Amino acid sequence: MIGRAFVVAALFGVTTARAEVSVPVALEKGIPVAQLTIAGATYPFTFDIGSGRTVHLTREVMAAIPGLKLTGRKVQSSDLTGKVRDEEEFVIPDLVINGVSFGEVTGVSHEPWGLTIGEGAGPPPHSVIGLALFEKQPFVYDQSRLELRFGTPLALGKEWHPMSHERAHEGIVMTLSNPRGKYRMVFDTAANLSLVKPQSVQAQGDQTAKCDLFGPARPCEYVGVALEGGVPLKAYLMPLPDRFAADGILGADFFQAYGVYMDLANRTVALKPARPAAK
Incomplete structure (x- = not known):
């Protein structure tokens, strides 16, 4: 969605998977959308690890899942617009996605939701899978190959590099830098x-x-940032809510440059330089 319209979606599970599942991903306005099968039907889901929840389901998907029960509670969430x-x-007693059980x-x-800039902008109107769905489920997201994999812990090869990171209320945080500054950036x-907060730059x-x-x-305006020895990225200055404690977010340009492996249960995040699929 690098053009005249921009969307940023960011908000402030559990499995006994036995087989790896590979799901193709399409980019809608630059945002990853996977076709996932639940209860015998296939639905589009936005893949959003900037959301700290498990799933956000449309009414259509909610109605189709056997055993889904409303708790009667209203839960408040806020986005980057505040x-x-x-x-x-x-x-859901046992959520099964593409044959993989995520348990209750x-x-x-x-x-x-979402921070929208530009005419015609807007997030995809689909259900969402968020970071918390993968609390006990390792996954690989490779945007350059348009692929999401989950279901089996990945044996990391030498091309994967375990990375220092932290788990904050906003999500997974890594530090990127340039010769003048360091920025705590959230995966989204x-x-x-x-994006980066102007006050962090100042x-x-x-x-x-x-x-x-x-x-x-x-x-x-933007600042150039990178992982040590990594691909240079542009972080655009944009005001973010006061509750957002990190310095900014890492979006599509970061995920186009790096494949990402996460095993949250074992506190492991690893990256590898992206290799576009052969044409």
């Missing part, structure tokens, strides 16, 4: 660009560059 919305909580899952109804697969006395990514009527 907007707060009420979602209905439910419990507590999720919420899907209500649209449903963000189609990387506090470090970092240098910005001008850009016109949002069109001539909305001049912008």
Whole structure:
């Protein structure tokens, strides 16, 4: 969605999987969407590890899942615009996705959210799978190959590099830097660009560059950041809510550059340089 319209979706499970499942991913407005099979039917799901919940389900999907029960609770969530919305909580006794059991899952109804910039922008109107679905389920997301894999712990080869990271309330956080500053950035697969808070840039006395990514009527600025020895990325200055304690988010440009492996139960995050699939 790098063009005239931009969407950032970010919000503030469990499995006995025995076989690896590989699911193709399509990019809608730069946001990954996987076709997942639940209860014999296939539905589009936005893959959003910027969401700390397990699943956000549309009414259509909720109605199709056997045993799903509403708890009667309303759960409040907020996004990067600071907007707060009420979602209905439910419990699924055993959520099975593409033949993989995730056990009992507590999720919420899907209500649209996201930071939107530009005409015609908007997040995909699909159900969402979030980071918490994978609390006990390792996964690999390879955006360059348009692939999501889960179901079996991955034996890491030498091309994978375990990374220092932290688990914060916003999600998985890694530090990227340049010669003038360091930035704590949150993984967000449903963000189609990387963002950084202006106050974080100012506090470090970092240098910005001008850009016109949002069109001539909305001049912008960015800072260059990278992992040590890694691919240089542009993080665009954008105000974020006060409750967002990290310095920014890592979006599609980061995930296009790196395949990501996560095993949250064993506190492991690993990256490998992306290799586009052969044509």
